[in-house]
Structure formats: structure tokens, C-alpha cells
Amino acid sequence: MKEKSRTINPFSMDSINPEELLPQQGRVTANDEAVLVIDGHIQHSRFLEEGKIYQIVEPRLVFVMEGHADLCINLQDWHLEKGMLMVLPADTIVDIKKISEETRVVAIIFRKGVELPEESVLTVSPTEADRLLRMIYLVWDFMQVPPVRRTVLRHLLQALVDNVQYIRDTAEKAAADSIPMRMQETFRKFRRLVHRHCVRERSIPFYAGELNMTPHYLSSVIKKASGRSVMYWVNRATVQEAKILLETGGLTGCEIAYRLHFPSASAFSKFFRREVGTTPRKYREECG
Known part of the structure; x- marks a missing residue:
């Protein structure tokens, strides 16, 4: 019997028309700076399928609102649940094992000018999750304003990344309290x-x-x-x-x-x- 093999699929927003996401992905807005998905149903997307391996082209943040999933991120297995945040820099390899039917996410994909630190998965407290989502909704609002206020939007996107870095640094410090x-x-x-x-x-x-x-x-x-x-x-x-x-x-x-x-x-x-x-x-x- 011939053995099957899987390929690594580049996952870039440049090859996707954001309007194609709308039937399955809740609310979507996009411009030259970023793509923002709110209440996204990953398990119903033809762009991300269970059993496939993807290489992230643009850096992105993905926050789990509901449900759970099993992924392998840069060779490390993760079980994701509600309240967890994925930090995925460019070139991250993601192997999608399983995504529950009820999974919903908020995702922001940075198209230019923003770099993320090395990949990580963070458990975010309810208070920090609320702050994070309010920042994301503010980004959403400014992405809807014509004409695009690029300088303001870029500062907001960078502030969002800086806030995620703060959450990450705080979590690492708490975990390392007993270790020099x-x-x-x-x-x-x-x-x-x-x-x-x-x-x-x-x-x-x-x-x-x-x-x-x-x-x-x-x-x-x-x-x-x-x-x-x-x-x-x-x-x-x-x-x-x-x-x-x-x-x-x-x-x-x-x-x-x-x-x-x-x-x-x-x-x-x-x-x-x-x-x-x-x-x-x-x-x-x-x-x-």
C-alpha cells in the first residue's frame, strides 16, 4: 500500500480574499496594515483544516474565546482552551491536530511593520483578557474609519503587541519566582x-x-x-x-x-x- 505524506502549506493572507472568510468567520475587516477576525469559526474554514501543516507567513495573535483545540506549534504540542492566547511570529509551523466544533477565536494578522517575539502560548486571566479584547475592538473601530488613519492604527497595533509582551513577561516572572x-x-x-x-x-x-x-x-x-x-x-x-x-x-x-x-x-x-x-x-x- 502506498504511504501517504503531508505537505507544509504556506498560510498567507495575500492569497486569501477576506470576503471569502465572511460566511464562516463571523466579522472580518482588512486593510494594508492588518486583518482582524472576530468570532472566527476556524473549524469551518477551508483555509485551515484539521490534519494539515501550515507555515505562518505573516505574524499573528490568536485568542481562544470558546472551545478547545490540539495543535503542534514549532514542534511543541499544545492543548488550547478558552482564555488562551497564541503568539505566532512569521515562519511558525502549525500542525492542526483537532479543533472542537464550538471553537471561536479572535485573530489579528499583521501585514507589515509589526514583529512578534518568539512563539508562545499564554493563559490569560479574565481581567487581562477583557483589556486585550477592548484594545482589539478599538483597533476594529479605527479600521472602519475612512480614510484609514495609518499612523494611529500602527501605534494601536504596536500597543497591542506591547501589551501582549507585558502579559507574557508577567507570566514568565510569576513562573520563575522560585528560579533565578x-x-x-x-x-x-x-x-x-x-x-x-x-x-x-x-x-x-x-x-x-x-x-x-x-x-x-x-x-x-x-x-x-x-x-x-x-x-x-x-x-x-x-x-x-x-x-x-x-x-x-x-x-x-x-x-x-x-x-x-x-x-x-x-x-x-x-x-x-x-x-x-x-x-x-x-x-x-x-x-x-
């Missing part, structure tokens, strides 16, 4: 390095060298900061890379082993089975 700031920063740098290099580098000495630490000290810091070992994070990232190749590339086991710099297909298969609990072939068949 320097240790948290080291953990963030380590995660970025793993995301960038896990395809080629899977040894503690490599990451320790990149961070100017001894392997023993790095292991100690990561354990204290995350409760997990260095190799847990390295293997986790490697597995997610392998899953994407198994699901999208149509590559053989030998080709995937080569892409991920394993010495052989059997070494890759042994690693994958140890980490996932099934063989690469069985995983691909289940995905197909």
Missing part, C-alpha cells in the same frame, strides 16, 4: 539552540560549549530550571523533527536517518521506538 533569572535566561537560550541545531547536534558538550559552560553545570542548570534533563529536550525536539519528516516528506527511513544525521536507518528506528513507543513505519501508517 539567570537560570531562566540560560534555559531559554538552550531551548533556542536545541530548536536550531537538534538535527545535527545531540550531545551535551555541544550545547554546553555554545553557552560557555561545562557539561555538568549545564545539566544542573537545565534540571533545576525545567525539571527535565538536557537530553530530554534534545530528544524531544529530534522526535518532533522526525515526525514532521515522516508525515510530510515521503522519504524513506534511510533518507530520514540521513537528514537527521543518524549513522543508519536502524539507529534512527531504534531511537524513534525508544522515544515514541512505536517504529517509524507504524507511526507513518497511523498518520496516513
Whole structure:
């Protein structure tokens, strides 16, 4: 039986007529600065479908108003529920696993001039959610005013991003109260390095060298900061890379082993089975 594979689909508003969103997406407004969707029904959109993988072209914020969804964002699995906010910079990879029928979102897509920090998923308090939505509704109002007040609108969009950054910084500070700031920063740098290099580098000495630490000290810091070992994070990232190749590339086991710099297909298969609990072939068949 021929195995199915999935492709990574670029998701850009430049290829979508906003009017096509209206039947399924509640209220939509768009101009050269941004696209704003209120009460969007993602599960009814032909532009975002379960079981597909997308690469975000324009940065965007997505706030869950109702329902729940299971997504994989840049190789990390997330279960989203009401009150959670996704921060999705350009080039973020999103694998849509499942979206509940009742899911509703507010989304703002930035077309130019606005950059988002690295991807994150935040649980927003009811008070902060109310402030966030009031800012978004203010943006909506100014997007309706003819002619477009571009300077005002750009300042409002940047203020919205700054407010999200504040929410994120506050959440990180609360989570890190019992952990020294320097240790948290080291953990963030380590995660970025793993995301960038896990395809080629899977040894503690490599990451320790990149961070100017001894392997023993790095292991100690990561354990204290995350409760997990260095190799847990390295293997986790490697597995997610392998899953994407198994699901999208149509590559053989030998080709995937080569892409991920394993010495052989059997070494890759042994690693994958140890980490996932099934063989690469069985995983691909289940995905197909």
C-alpha cells in the first residue's frame, strides 16, 4: 500500500480574499496594515483544516474565546482552551491536530511593520483578557474609519503587541519566582539552540560549549530550571523533527536517518521506538 505524506502549506493572507472568510468567520475587516477576525469559526474554514501543516507567513495573535483545540506549534504540542492566547511570529509551523466544533477565536494578522517575539502560548486571566479584547475592538473601530488613519492604527497595533509582551513577561516572572533569572535566561537560550541545531547536534558538550559552560553545570542548570534533563529536550525536539519528516516528506527511513544525521536507518528506528513507543513505519501508517 502506498504511504501517504503531508505537505507544509504556506498560510498567507495575500492569497486569501477576506470576503471569502465572511460566511464562516463571523466579522472580518482588512486593510494594508492588518486583518482582524472576530468570532472566527476556524473549524469551518477551508483555509485551515484539521490534519494539515501550515507555515505562518505573516505574524499573528490568536485568542481562544470558546472551545478547545490540539495543535503542534514549532514542534511543541499544545492543548488550547478558552482564555488562551497564541503568539505566532512569521515562519511558525502549525500542525492542526483537532479543533472542537464550538471553537471561536479572535485573530489579528499583521501585514507589515509589526514583529512578534518568539512563539508562545499564554493563559490569560479574565481581567487581562477583557483589556486585550477592548484594545482589539478599538483597533476594529479605527479600521472602519475612512480614510484609514495609518499612523494611529500602527501605534494601536504596536500597543497591542506591547501589551501582549507585558502579559507574557508577567507570566514568565510569576513562573520563575522560585528560579533565578539567570537560570531562566540560560534555559531559554538552550531551548533556542536545541530548536536550531537538534538535527545535527545531540550531545551535551555541544550545547554546553555554545553557552560557555561545562557539561555538568549545564545539566544542573537545565534540571533545576525545567525539571527535565538536557537530553530530554534534545530528544524531544529530534522526535518532533522526525515526525514532521515522516508525515510530510515521503522519504524513506534511510533518507530520514540521513537528514537527521543518524549513522543508519536502524539507529534512527531504534531511537524513534525508544522515544515514541512505536517504529517509524507504524507511526507513518497511523498518520496516513
